[in-house]
Amino acid sequence: MSGDYEQFTYQIKMKTGIDLALYKEAQMKRRLTSLYEKKGYGSFKEYFSAINRDHTLFNEFLDRITINVSEFYRNYKRWEVLEKTILPKVLKRTKRPRVWSAACSSGEEPYTLAMIMAKYLPLSEVKILATDIDENVHSRAKLGIYPERSLQEAPEDIKRKYFIKEGGFYKVADEIKRTVSFKTHNLLADPFGTSYDLIICRNVLIYFTEEAKELLYHKFAKSLNPEGILFVGSTEQIFNAGQYGFEVEDTFFYKKSL
Incomplete structure:
Protein backbone atom coordinates (compact mmCIF):
# COMPACT_ATOMS: atom_id res chain seq x y z
CA MET A 1 0.00 0.00 0.00
CA THR A 66 -20.74 2.17 -1.69
CA ILE A 67 -20.84 -1.45 -2.77
CA ASN A 68 -24.27 -2.36 -1.41
CA VAL A 69 -27.14 -0.95 -3.44
CA SER A 70 -30.55 -0.32 -1.93
CA GLU A 71 -33.32 2.25 -2.21
CA PHE A 72 -35.87 4.01 -0.04
CA TYR A 73 -39.35 2.51 -0.43
CA ARG A 74 -37.99 -0.20 -2.76
CA ASN A 75 -41.00 -1.97 -4.32
CA TYR A 76 -43.26 0.82 -3.13
CA LYS A 77 -46.53 -1.16 -3.20
CA ARG A 78 -45.21 -3.57 -0.55
CA TRP A 79 -44.33 -0.70 1.78
CA GLU A 80 -47.82 0.65 1.20
CA VAL A 81 -49.25 -2.67 2.42
CA LEU A 82 -46.99 -2.46 5.47
CA GLU A 83 -48.19 1.07 6.22
CA LYS A 84 -51.91 0.61 5.66
CA THR A 85 -52.55 -3.03 6.58
CA ILE A 86 -49.73 -4.66 8.53
CA LEU A 87 -48.54 -1.93 10.87
CA PRO A 88 -52.02 -1.04 12.20
CA LYS A 89 -52.47 -4.70 13.19
CA VAL A 90 -49.07 -4.77 14.91
CA LEU A 91 -49.91 -1.59 16.81
CA LYS A 92 -53.20 -3.06 18.01
CA ARG A 93 -51.20 -5.71 19.85
CA THR A 94 -48.54 -3.37 21.23
CA LYS A 95 -48.01 0.39 21.28
CA ARG A 96 -44.23 -0.04 21.44
CA PRO A 97 -43.35 -2.71 18.89
CA ARG A 98 -39.94 -4.35 18.84
CA VAL A 99 -38.69 -4.03 15.29
CA TRP A 100 -35.65 -5.49 13.52
CA SER A 101 -34.35 -4.64 10.03
CA ALA A 102 -32.07 -7.59 9.23
CA ALA A 103 -29.39 -7.40 6.50
CA CYS A 104 -30.14 -3.67 6.33
CA SER A 105 -27.35 -2.74 3.88
CA SER A 106 -26.68 1.03 3.85
CA GLY A 107 -29.73 2.05 5.86
CA GLU A 108 -32.43 2.87 3.32
CA GLU A 109 -34.72 0.12 4.62
CA PRO A 110 -34.73 0.91 8.36
CA TYR A 111 -35.00 4.64 7.64
CA THR A 112 -37.97 3.95 5.36
CA LEU A 113 -39.55 1.96 8.16
CA ALA A 114 -39.00 4.82 10.62
CA MET A 115 -40.69 7.28 8.24
CA ILE A 116 -43.69 4.97 7.97
CA MET A 117 -43.91 4.32 11.71
CA ALA A 118 -43.81 8.08 12.31
CA LYS A 119 -47.30 8.25 10.83
CA TYR A 120 -48.57 6.29 13.85
CA LEU A 121 -46.13 7.04 16.68
CA PRO A 122 -44.08 9.98 17.95
CA LEU A 123 -40.53 9.56 16.65
CA SER A 124 -39.30 9.54 20.25
CA GLU A 125 -41.09 6.18 20.63
CA VAL A 126 -39.81 4.63 17.39
CA LYS A 127 -36.89 2.26 18.03
CA ILE A 128 -35.50 0.12 15.23
CA LEU A 129 -32.61 -2.34 15.39
CA ALA A 130 -30.78 -2.53 12.05
CA THR A 131 -28.11 -5.16 11.43
CA ASP A 132 -25.76 -6.16 8.63
CA ILE A 133 -22.67 -8.32 8.36
CA ASP A 134 -20.71 -5.49 6.68
CA GLU A 135 -19.39 -2.90 9.13
CA ASN A 136 -18.61 -0.51 6.28
CA VAL A 137 -22.25 -0.06 5.35
CA HIS A 138 -23.07 0.81 8.97
CA SER A 139 -20.76 3.78 8.71
CA ARG A 140 -22.43 4.89 5.50
CA ALA A 141 -25.88 4.37 7.02
CA LYS A 142 -25.05 6.42 10.11
CA LEU A 143 -23.97 9.34 7.93
CA GLY A 144 -27.35 9.14 6.18
CA ILE A 145 -26.28 10.73 2.87
CA TYR A 146 -27.68 9.22 -0.33
CA PRO A 147 -27.64 9.89 -4.08
CA GLU A 148 -30.84 11.03 -5.74
CA ARG A 149 -31.38 7.64 -7.38
CA SER A 150 -31.85 6.05 -3.93
CA LEU A 151 -35.00 8.14 -3.46
CA GLN A 152 -36.68 7.46 -6.79
CA GLU A 153 -39.57 5.57 -5.16
CA ALA A 154 -39.87 7.81 -2.09
CA PRO A 155 -43.06 9.92 -2.01
CA GLU A 156 -42.54 13.65 -2.56
CA ASP A 157 -44.02 14.58 0.82
CA ILE A 158 -41.57 12.22 2.53
CA LYS A 159 -38.66 13.77 0.63
CA ARG A 160 -39.68 17.24 1.74
CA LYS A 161 -40.30 16.24 5.36
CA TYR A 162 -37.35 14.00 6.16
CA PHE A 163 -34.51 14.87 3.77
CA ILE A 164 -32.19 17.84 3.34
CA LYS A 165 -30.96 18.33 -0.24
CA GLU A 166 -27.23 18.94 -0.66
CA GLY A 167 -26.33 19.29 -4.34
CA GLY A 168 -27.32 16.02 -6.02
CA PHE A 169 -27.50 14.22 -2.69
CA TYR A 170 -30.01 13.92 0.13
CA LYS A 171 -29.31 13.78 3.86
CA VAL A 172 -31.69 12.00 6.22
CA ALA A 173 -33.07 14.23 8.97
CA ASP A 174 -31.47 13.70 12.38
CA GLU A 175 -34.86 12.94 13.97
CA ILE A 176 -35.13 9.87 11.71
CA LYS A 177 -31.51 8.84 12.20
CA ARG A 178 -31.98 8.81 15.97
CA THR A 179 -34.64 6.10 15.73
CA VAL A 180 -32.26 3.48 14.30
CA SER A 181 -29.47 1.59 16.08
CA PHE A 182 -26.99 -0.13 13.75
CA LYS A 183 -25.12 -3.29 14.80
CA THR A 184 -22.96 -5.90 13.08
CA HIS A 185 -24.66 -9.29 12.78
CA ASN A 186 -24.14 -12.45 10.74
CA LEU A 187 -27.54 -13.98 9.99
CA LEU A 188 -26.18 -17.47 9.48
CA ALA A 189 -23.70 -17.60 12.36
CA ASP A 190 -24.91 -15.28 15.14
CA PRO A 191 -27.78 -15.85 17.60
CA PHE A 192 -31.01 -13.91 17.08
CA GLY A 193 -32.80 -11.72 19.60
CA THR A 194 -36.32 -12.55 20.75
CA SER A 195 -39.78 -11.03 21.21
CA TYR A 196 -39.86 -9.04 17.96
CA ASP A 197 -43.19 -7.84 16.62
CA LEU A 198 -41.90 -7.10 13.12
CA ILE A 199 -38.81 -8.36 11.27
CA ILE A 200 -37.87 -7.06 7.84
CA CYS A 201 -35.38 -9.10 5.82
CA ARG A 202 -35.62 -8.26 2.13
CA ASN A 203 -33.55 -9.05 -0.94
CA VAL A 204 -30.90 -11.08 0.83
CA LEU A 205 -32.42 -14.56 1.22
CA ILE A 206 -32.16 -15.06 -2.54
CA TYR A 207 -28.39 -15.32 -2.13
CA PHE A 208 -28.62 -18.28 0.27
CA THR A 209 -28.99 -22.01 -0.37
CA GLU A 210 -32.33 -23.70 0.31
CA GLU A 211 -30.82 -25.30 3.42
CA ALA A 212 -29.70 -21.91 4.74
CA LYS A 213 -33.10 -20.37 4.00
CA GLU A 214 -34.84 -23.10 6.00
CA LEU A 215 -32.50 -22.48 8.92
CA LEU A 216 -33.23 -18.75 8.77
CA TYR A 217 -37.01 -19.18 8.54
CA HIS A 218 -36.95 -21.26 11.72
CA LYS A 219 -34.70 -18.71 13.45
CA PHE A 220 -36.93 -15.81 12.41
CA ALA A 221 -40.03 -17.64 13.66
CA LYS A 222 -38.41 -18.25 17.05
CA SER A 223 -37.46 -14.59 17.27
CA LEU A 224 -41.00 -13.31 16.74
CA ASN A 225 -43.77 -12.90 19.25
CA PRO A 226 -46.96 -14.85 18.50
CA GLU A 227 -48.64 -13.11 15.53
CA GLY A 228 -45.41 -11.22 14.83
CA ILE A 229 -44.71 -10.46 11.17
CA LEU A 230 -41.81 -11.34 8.84
CA PHE A 231 -41.59 -9.09 5.74
CA VAL A 232 -39.47 -10.52 2.89
CA GLY A 233 -38.42 -9.28 -0.56
CA SER A 234 -40.48 -9.44 -3.73
CA THR A 235 -38.56 -12.45 -5.09
CA GLU A 236 -38.54 -14.32 -1.78
CA GLN A 237 -41.96 -15.91 -1.38
CA ILE A 238 -41.92 -18.62 1.31
CA PHE A 239 -43.45 -21.86 0.08
CA ASN A 240 -44.86 -24.22 2.73
CA ALA A 241 -44.77 -21.40 5.29
CA GLY A 242 -46.60 -23.59 7.80
CA GLN A 243 -43.63 -25.90 8.29
CA TYR A 244 -41.72 -22.98 9.78
CA GLY A 245 -44.54 -21.85 12.04
CA PHE A 246 -45.84 -19.13 9.72
CA GLU A 247 -49.08 -18.39 7.94
CA VAL A 248 -49.51 -16.01 5.01
CA GLU A 249 -50.71 -12.59 6.17
CA ASP A 250 -50.36 -10.86 2.78
CA THR A 251 -48.10 -11.22 -0.26
CA PHE A 252 -44.53 -11.35 1.12
CA PHE A 253 -45.77 -10.92 4.71
CA TYR A 254 -45.83 -13.92 7.04
CA LYS A 255 -47.40 -14.09 10.49
CA LYS A 256 -46.10 -16.35 13.24
CA SER A 257 -48.82 -18.84 14.11
CA LEU A 258 -50.25 -18.86 17.62
Whole structure:
Protein backbone atom coordinates (compact mmCIF):
# COMPACT_ATOMS: atom_id res chain seq x y z
CA MET A 1 0.00 0.00 0.00
CA SER A 2 1.44 3.36 -0.97
CA GLY A 3 2.00 5.87 1.79
CA ASP A 4 -0.30 8.34 0.03
CA TYR A 5 -3.22 5.90 -0.05
CA GLU A 6 -2.48 4.60 3.47
CA GLN A 7 -2.65 8.14 4.86
CA PHE A 8 -5.86 8.74 2.90
CA THR A 9 -7.53 5.63 4.39
CA TYR A 10 -6.51 6.78 7.88
CA GLN A 11 -7.94 10.26 7.34
CA ILE A 12 -11.20 8.87 5.93
CA LYS A 13 -11.57 6.54 8.91
CA MET A 14 -11.05 9.46 11.31
CA LYS A 15 -13.57 11.61 9.40
CA THR A 16 -16.31 9.06 8.71
CA GLY A 17 -15.65 5.82 10.59
CA ILE A 18 -15.44 4.01 7.23
CA ASP A 19 -12.42 1.71 7.11
CA LEU A 20 -11.29 1.50 3.49
CA ALA A 21 -8.64 -1.02 4.52
CA LEU A 22 -11.43 -3.59 4.87
CA TYR A 23 -12.17 -3.35 1.16
CA LYS A 24 -10.08 -5.11 -1.49
CA GLU A 25 -7.25 -2.62 -1.88
CA ALA A 26 -6.55 -2.92 -5.61
CA GLN A 27 -10.20 -2.47 -6.60
CA MET A 28 -10.89 0.40 -4.19
CA LYS A 29 -7.65 2.20 -5.02
CA ARG A 30 -8.35 1.91 -8.75
CA ARG A 31 -11.92 3.16 -8.30
CA LEU A 32 -10.88 6.19 -6.24
CA THR A 33 -7.84 7.04 -8.38
CA SER A 34 -10.14 7.17 -11.41
CA LEU A 35 -12.52 9.44 -9.49
CA TYR A 36 -9.93 11.97 -8.28
CA GLU A 37 -8.15 12.10 -11.64
CA LYS A 38 -11.47 12.95 -13.35
CA LYS A 39 -11.84 15.80 -10.86
CA GLY A 40 -8.38 17.11 -11.69
CA TYR A 41 -6.40 16.05 -8.59
CA GLY A 42 -2.96 14.50 -8.68
CA SER A 43 -2.81 12.53 -5.44
CA PHE A 44 -4.86 11.13 -2.59
CA LYS A 45 -3.45 13.90 -0.40
CA GLU A 46 -4.83 16.60 -2.71
CA TYR A 47 -8.11 14.71 -3.05
CA PHE A 48 -8.68 14.38 0.71
CA SER A 49 -7.99 18.08 1.19
CA ALA A 50 -10.64 18.82 -1.45
CA ILE A 51 -13.36 16.49 -0.13
CA ASN A 52 -12.71 17.77 3.38
CA ARG A 53 -13.72 21.25 2.18
CA ASP A 54 -16.40 20.49 -0.40
CA HIS A 55 -19.69 18.79 0.58
CA THR A 56 -20.56 17.80 -2.98
CA LEU A 57 -17.17 16.20 -3.60
CA PHE A 58 -17.43 14.38 -0.27
CA ASN A 59 -20.87 13.03 -1.14
CA GLU A 60 -19.61 11.86 -4.55
CA PHE A 61 -16.80 10.04 -2.77
CA LEU A 62 -19.29 8.28 -0.48
CA ASP A 63 -21.40 7.29 -3.46
CA ARG A 64 -18.39 5.81 -5.25
CA ILE A 65 -17.28 3.59 -2.37
CA THR A 66 -20.74 2.17 -1.69
CA ILE A 67 -20.84 -1.45 -2.77
CA ASN A 68 -24.27 -2.36 -1.41
CA VAL A 69 -27.14 -0.95 -3.44
CA SER A 70 -30.55 -0.32 -1.93
CA GLU A 71 -33.32 2.25 -2.21
CA PHE A 72 -35.87 4.01 -0.04
CA TYR A 73 -39.35 2.51 -0.43
CA ARG A 74 -37.99 -0.20 -2.76
CA ASN A 75 -41.00 -1.97 -4.32
CA TYR A 76 -43.26 0.82 -3.13
CA LYS A 77 -46.53 -1.16 -3.20
CA ARG A 78 -45.21 -3.57 -0.55
CA TRP A 79 -44.33 -0.70 1.78
CA GLU A 80 -47.82 0.65 1.20
CA VAL A 81 -49.25 -2.67 2.42
CA LEU A 82 -46.99 -2.46 5.47
CA GLU A 83 -48.19 1.07 6.22
CA LYS A 84 -51.91 0.61 5.66
CA THR A 85 -52.55 -3.03 6.58
CA ILE A 86 -49.73 -4.66 8.53
CA LEU A 87 -48.54 -1.93 10.87
CA PRO A 88 -52.02 -1.04 12.20
CA LYS A 89 -52.47 -4.70 13.19
CA VAL A 90 -49.07 -4.77 14.91
CA LEU A 91 -49.91 -1.59 16.81
CA LYS A 92 -53.20 -3.06 18.01
CA ARG A 93 -51.20 -5.71 19.85
CA THR A 94 -48.54 -3.37 21.23
CA LYS A 95 -48.01 0.39 21.28
CA ARG A 96 -44.23 -0.04 21.44
CA PRO A 97 -43.35 -2.71 18.89
CA ARG A 98 -39.94 -4.35 18.84
CA VAL A 99 -38.69 -4.03 15.29
CA TRP A 100 -35.65 -5.49 13.52
CA SER A 101 -34.35 -4.64 10.03
CA ALA A 102 -32.07 -7.59 9.23
CA ALA A 103 -29.39 -7.40 6.50
CA CYS A 104 -30.14 -3.67 6.33
CA SER A 105 -27.35 -2.74 3.88
CA SER A 106 -26.68 1.03 3.85
CA GLY A 107 -29.73 2.05 5.86
CA GLU A 108 -32.43 2.87 3.32
CA GLU A 109 -34.72 0.12 4.62
CA PRO A 110 -34.73 0.91 8.36
CA TYR A 111 -35.00 4.64 7.64
CA THR A 112 -37.97 3.95 5.36
CA LEU A 113 -39.55 1.96 8.16
CA ALA A 114 -39.00 4.82 10.62
CA MET A 115 -40.69 7.28 8.24
CA ILE A 116 -43.69 4.97 7.97
CA MET A 117 -43.91 4.32 11.71
CA ALA A 118 -43.81 8.08 12.31
CA LYS A 119 -47.30 8.25 10.83
CA TYR A 120 -48.57 6.29 13.85
CA LEU A 121 -46.13 7.04 16.68
CA PRO A 122 -44.08 9.98 17.95
CA LEU A 123 -40.53 9.56 16.65
CA SER A 124 -39.30 9.54 20.25
CA GLU A 125 -41.09 6.18 20.63
CA VAL A 126 -39.81 4.63 17.39
CA LYS A 127 -36.89 2.26 18.03
CA ILE A 128 -35.50 0.12 15.23
CA LEU A 129 -32.61 -2.34 15.39
CA ALA A 130 -30.78 -2.53 12.05
CA THR A 131 -28.11 -5.16 11.43
CA ASP A 132 -25.76 -6.16 8.63
CA ILE A 133 -22.67 -8.32 8.36
CA ASP A 134 -20.71 -5.49 6.68
CA GLU A 135 -19.39 -2.90 9.13
CA ASN A 136 -18.61 -0.51 6.28
CA VAL A 137 -22.25 -0.06 5.35
CA HIS A 138 -23.07 0.81 8.97
CA SER A 139 -20.76 3.78 8.71
CA ARG A 140 -22.43 4.89 5.50
CA ALA A 141 -25.88 4.37 7.02
CA LYS A 142 -25.05 6.42 10.11
CA LEU A 143 -23.97 9.34 7.93
CA GLY A 144 -27.35 9.14 6.18
CA ILE A 145 -26.28 10.73 2.87
CA TYR A 146 -27.68 9.22 -0.33
CA PRO A 147 -27.64 9.89 -4.08
CA GLU A 148 -30.84 11.03 -5.74
CA ARG A 149 -31.38 7.64 -7.38
CA SER A 150 -31.85 6.05 -3.93
CA LEU A 151 -35.00 8.14 -3.46
CA GLN A 152 -36.68 7.46 -6.79
CA GLU A 153 -39.57 5.57 -5.16
CA ALA A 154 -39.87 7.81 -2.09
CA PRO A 155 -43.06 9.92 -2.01
CA GLU A 156 -42.54 13.65 -2.56
CA ASP A 157 -44.02 14.58 0.82
CA ILE A 158 -41.57 12.22 2.53
CA LYS A 159 -38.66 13.77 0.63
CA ARG A 160 -39.68 17.24 1.74
CA LYS A 161 -40.30 16.24 5.36
CA TYR A 162 -37.35 14.00 6.16
CA PHE A 163 -34.51 14.87 3.77
CA ILE A 164 -32.19 17.84 3.34
CA LYS A 165 -30.96 18.33 -0.24
CA GLU A 166 -27.23 18.94 -0.66
CA GLY A 167 -26.33 19.29 -4.34
CA GLY A 168 -27.32 16.02 -6.02
CA PHE A 169 -27.50 14.22 -2.69
CA TYR A 170 -30.01 13.92 0.13
CA LYS A 171 -29.31 13.78 3.86
CA VAL A 172 -31.69 12.00 6.22
CA ALA A 173 -33.07 14.23 8.97
CA ASP A 174 -31.47 13.70 12.38
CA GLU A 175 -34.86 12.94 13.97
CA ILE A 176 -35.13 9.87 11.71
CA LYS A 177 -31.51 8.84 12.20
CA ARG A 178 -31.98 8.81 15.97
CA THR A 179 -34.64 6.10 15.73
CA VAL A 180 -32.26 3.48 14.30
CA SER A 181 -29.47 1.59 16.08
CA PHE A 182 -26.99 -0.13 13.75
CA LYS A 183 -25.12 -3.29 14.80
CA THR A 184 -22.96 -5.90 13.08
CA HIS A 185 -24.66 -9.29 12.78
CA ASN A 186 -24.14 -12.45 10.74
CA LEU A 187 -27.54 -13.98 9.99
CA LEU A 188 -26.18 -17.47 9.48
CA ALA A 189 -23.70 -17.60 12.36
CA ASP A 190 -24.91 -15.28 15.14
CA PRO A 191 -27.78 -15.85 17.60
CA PHE A 192 -31.01 -13.91 17.08
CA GLY A 193 -32.80 -11.72 19.60
CA THR A 194 -36.32 -12.55 20.75
CA SER A 195 -39.78 -11.03 21.21
CA TYR A 196 -39.86 -9.04 17.96
CA ASP A 197 -43.19 -7.84 16.62
CA LEU A 198 -41.90 -7.10 13.12
CA ILE A 199 -38.81 -8.36 11.27
CA ILE A 200 -37.87 -7.06 7.84
CA CYS A 201 -35.38 -9.10 5.82
CA ARG A 202 -35.62 -8.26 2.13
CA ASN A 203 -33.55 -9.05 -0.94
CA VAL A 204 -30.90 -11.08 0.83
CA LEU A 205 -32.42 -14.56 1.22
CA ILE A 206 -32.16 -15.06 -2.54
CA TYR A 207 -28.39 -15.32 -2.13
CA PHE A 208 -28.62 -18.28 0.27
CA THR A 209 -28.99 -22.01 -0.37
CA GLU A 210 -32.33 -23.70 0.31
CA GLU A 211 -30.82 -25.30 3.42
CA ALA A 212 -29.70 -21.91 4.74
CA LYS A 213 -33.10 -20.37 4.00
CA GLU A 214 -34.84 -23.10 6.00
CA LEU A 215 -32.50 -22.48 8.92
CA LEU A 216 -33.23 -18.75 8.77
CA TYR A 217 -37.01 -19.18 8.54
CA HIS A 218 -36.95 -21.26 11.72
CA LYS A 219 -34.70 -18.71 13.45
CA PHE A 220 -36.93 -15.81 12.41
CA ALA A 221 -40.03 -17.64 13.66
CA LYS A 222 -38.41 -18.25 17.05
CA SER A 223 -37.46 -14.59 17.27
CA LEU A 224 -41.00 -13.31 16.74
CA ASN A 225 -43.77 -12.90 19.25
CA PRO A 226 -46.96 -14.85 18.50
CA GLU A 227 -48.64 -13.11 15.53
CA GLY A 228 -45.41 -11.22 14.83
CA ILE A 229 -44.71 -10.46 11.17
CA LEU A 230 -41.81 -11.34 8.84
CA PHE A 231 -41.59 -9.09 5.74
CA VAL A 232 -39.47 -10.52 2.89
CA GLY A 233 -38.42 -9.28 -0.56
CA SER A 234 -40.48 -9.44 -3.73
CA THR A 235 -38.56 -12.45 -5.09
CA GLU A 236 -38.54 -14.32 -1.78
CA GLN A 237 -41.96 -15.91 -1.38
CA ILE A 238 -41.92 -18.62 1.31
CA PHE A 239 -43.45 -21.86 0.08
CA ASN A 240 -44.86 -24.22 2.73
CA ALA A 241 -44.77 -21.40 5.29
CA GLY A 242 -46.60 -23.59 7.80
CA GLN A 243 -43.63 -25.90 8.29
CA TYR A 244 -41.72 -22.98 9.78
CA GLY A 245 -44.54 -21.85 12.04
CA PHE A 246 -45.84 -19.13 9.72
CA GLU A 247 -49.08 -18.39 7.94
CA VAL A 248 -49.51 -16.01 5.01
CA GLU A 249 -50.71 -12.59 6.17
CA ASP A 250 -50.36 -10.86 2.78
CA THR A 251 -48.10 -11.22 -0.26
CA PHE A 252 -44.53 -11.35 1.12
CA PHE A 253 -45.77 -10.92 4.71
CA TYR A 254 -45.83 -13.92 7.04
CA LYS A 255 -47.40 -14.09 10.49
CA LYS A 256 -46.10 -16.35 13.24
CA SER A 257 -48.82 -18.84 14.11
CA LEU A 258 -50.25 -18.86 17.62
